[in-house]
Amino acid sequence: MAPAAAKKGLLERLDAGEIIIGDGGFVFALEKRGYxxxxxxxxxxxxxxxxxxxxxxxxFLRAGAxxxxxxxxxxxxxxxxxRGNYVAEKISGQKVNEAACDIARQVANEGDALVAGGVSQTPSYLSCKSESEVKAIFRKQLDIFINKDVDFLIAEYFEHVEEAIWAVEVLKESGKPVAASLCIGPEGDLNGVSPGECAVRLAKAGADVVGVNCHFDPMISIETVKLMKEGLEAANVKAYLMTQPLAYHTPDCGKQGFIDLPEFPFALEPRVVTRWDIHRYARDAYNLGVQYIGGCCGFEPYHIRAIAEELAPERGFLPEGSEKHGSWGSGLEMHTKPWVRARARREYWKELHPASGRPYCSSMSKPDAWGVTKGDAALMQQKDATTEAQLNVLFAKKSLKSF
Incomplete structure (x- = not known):
């Protein structure tokens, strides 16, 4: 039997003009599921x-990632x-990183998927630790990624381009392709560095792919990546583009994105984008020249499937998950109600403006906009200490039967 052909790597695929579809959000999805x-x-x-x-x-793999x-x-x-997290006492970071690599590799091998080892911003940087100390943190994770032979590396969720550059410089030591994405909007990073300048600095540091993830919705993220692209072109610096935004509408957000919203993180559901919003996002990203298109917090598998379905003509195939869906609601042709059957068409869903079903709710919120230097004291003063203590006791005992 002939050996299986090796999978094409990230840069090989991008160089060939392929569209890379990333996966969606894990921490939010698994928080909702209780993990x-x-x-x-x-x-x-x-x-x-x-x-x-x-x-x-x-x-996510079945959906097309x-x-x-x-x-x-x-x-x-x-x-x-x-923050007193109990995890470090029971489970080492090495075990977490190794297990995550093994799981990702197992599933990637079930399809034509690549494994990306990811690092993100650190408390050490926010605590003003030195460059060498922060880089040592990244290097511990990198050592595991190298041992597990991931296909490429991602430095994601950075609010400060300086720390992202440090991460890229460490990840480049592996010799593997590196992607870098910031959790910024059109205003730039928290030190005021513009998106275009951020992109140029990341590319010059060695990032093969640059872009944004998290904090803002697909439309705002596209606007930010457009500024990155303009910055790269003006500086005559080359890099592929990526975008992995939130699946929540954030038109009212300030510089720090959705973490300033009063609904964060437990009441964001009214802001969830529809699969049809994601069709538009995928098309806009592709038209902008973005080749790495995925999602972050709030992105469920059906959102990723929407990306794969929208770009199926360019990619030449549909994902396995489309077998139970049908393009633009075509499965509704089998519905028993004639008015629902009439919705089995692209024009209907493209023109729909979904109602929220919340008659007494405003369409937008007033973000807290605390800024980046305030601590927890003001928030704690707003809390009902008695109620909080009672809840903490109940949760500690894992006994909620009295509710």
């Missing part, structure tokens, strides 16, 4: 509940130890 704790947002589920992480990978990003968001040692 991740909001607040720390750390990925110990890779060790504690590997079956849950594996299943979500499989759903051809990148399985390791569930290593906030998996640096300093983050696991931060």
């Amino acid at each position: 991740v704790k909001a607040g720390p947002w750390t990925p110990e589920a890779a060790v504690e509940h590997p079956e849950a992480v594996r299943q979500l990978h499989r759903e 051809n990148v399985m990003q390791t569930f290593t968001f906030y998996a640096s040692e300093d983050k696991l130890e931060n």
Whole structure:
């Protein structure tokens, strides 16, 4: 029997003009399913509940993703130890990173997907640790990614381009392709560096792919990547573009994105984008010249499937998950109600303006906009200490039967 052909790598695919579809959001999806704790947002589920992480990978693969990003968001040692997180006492960062790599590889091998090892911003940087100290944090994760032979690397979710550059410089030591994405909007990073300048600096640091992820919705993210593209072209610097936005509408957000919204993180559901919004996003991203198109927090497998379906003419095939869907609602042709059958067409869904069903709710919120230097004192003063203490006791005892 002839050996199986090796999978084409990231740059080989991009150089050939292929569209890379990333996966969706893990921490938010797994928090909703009961496997991740909001607040720390750390990925110990890779060790504690590997079956849950594996299943979500499989759903994204079936939906059309051809990148399985390791569930290593906030998996640096300093983050696991931060804020009194119990994880560091029970599960080492090494175990979390290794388990995440193994799960991603197993699922990637079930299809034509690549494995991307991911690092993100660190408490060490925010605590003003030195460049060498921050880079040492990234290098610990990189050593594991090298040992597990991931296909490429992603530095994502950085609010400061300086830290992202440090991450890129470390990841380039592997000799593997590196992508870098910032969680910024059109105003730039938290130090005021513009999106175009951020893109140029990342590319010059060695990033093969640059773009944005998280914090803002698809439309705002497209606007930000457009500014990145203009900056790269003006500086005559080359890099591929990527975008992996939120699946929440954020037109009212300020510089820090959705974390300033009063609905963050437990009441964001009214803001969820539809699959048809994602069709538009995928087309706009493609028309802009973005080749790496995926999602972040809030992106469920059906959102990823929408990307794959919108770009099926360019890619030449539909994902496996489309077998149970049908393009633009064509499956509705089998519905028993004639008025629902009439919705089995592209024009209907493209022109629809969905109602929220919330008659007393405003269409937008007033973000908290605390800024980046305020601590927790003001928030704690607003809390009902008695109620909080009672809830903490109940949760500690894992006894909610009295509710």
